[in-house]
Amino acid sequence: MSTMRRIPVSHFANGEAVCLYIHEIVGKKGKGPVLGISGAIHGNEPTGTYVIREIAKHYADGDFRGRLWLLPVANPLAFQANKRVTPVDGQNLNRVFPGKAQGMFTDLLAAKIKSEFLDHLEAYLDFHTGTDRPTVDYTYVHNALDLSRAFGTRYLFRPQADRAGPVFNGTSKAVTTARGVPSVTIELGGGVVDQGPYIARGVEGIKNCMRTLKMDTAPPSPPMAQTVLGAIPTIFPTQGGFLYTEAPPLGEEIAGGKVLGRVVSPYTFKELEVIKNPIKRGVMILSHLTPNLVEPGDYGYMVGDLEGAEKLPGVKPKTGRR
């Protein structure tokens, strides 16, 4: 049985209520965990929202164990504006958890997501993408290696103290991991490319997570050969303009010193910057797959460091699976 809750967060001065929509699908096959899946915590990352819609359709008849809690759009204002941050206060929702009962709008939003969603979960998947320009492909390992592996990206990232990589405070998963809830942050898709293949992979990945959690009663696919990275430096352009990528596709290796991309002025057509790979033995994790307009400090590239990375044995990934 599927129900939907509409939870008002606040009213704006134009009189409109801003609401969260949380779907609950109760499995009819018996007991199992409450699995929460959230999308669009960053408003310019809608791929997860498409994936969650497909998951809602696939499991609509309750043919699983436990309960599914779906939050397709965690930040409706940022989603409407196609922005990473909330337009009304400029805050990044994924840096302000657990939120505040009294604070800026994004603080109120985080507090509501915590009390109405995160606090009730027994397993948690949070879906991010590379945003509307770059494309990304990896999964975080927080506290549930088997669940992170089950999603099925070739590269995983376990944040390590003193090593470069995306490690942040105030994320939604900080709320769930503090209670010991198995939690996975997914980073897949985005960019000015067809999201269809990424949506398909996202849906398959979540189904396999649900099999691993014994919610979906089909057997999980055998673990695939994967690599756990301990460092993924982000390389930011220092010049704004058109960014033309020369790096290999996502998931492929790149040697130190090779050109990742070039920034060219749309005004003078002059080359403003050559961005080179600083990692001796790198692997492409985030990239601009089309020529895109960038600002200084935008996400340019993320290159995983294969030195000291941990190889996990398993079946070879299918060709083209990145």
Ligand SMILES: [Zn+2]
């Ligand atoms: Zn994100």
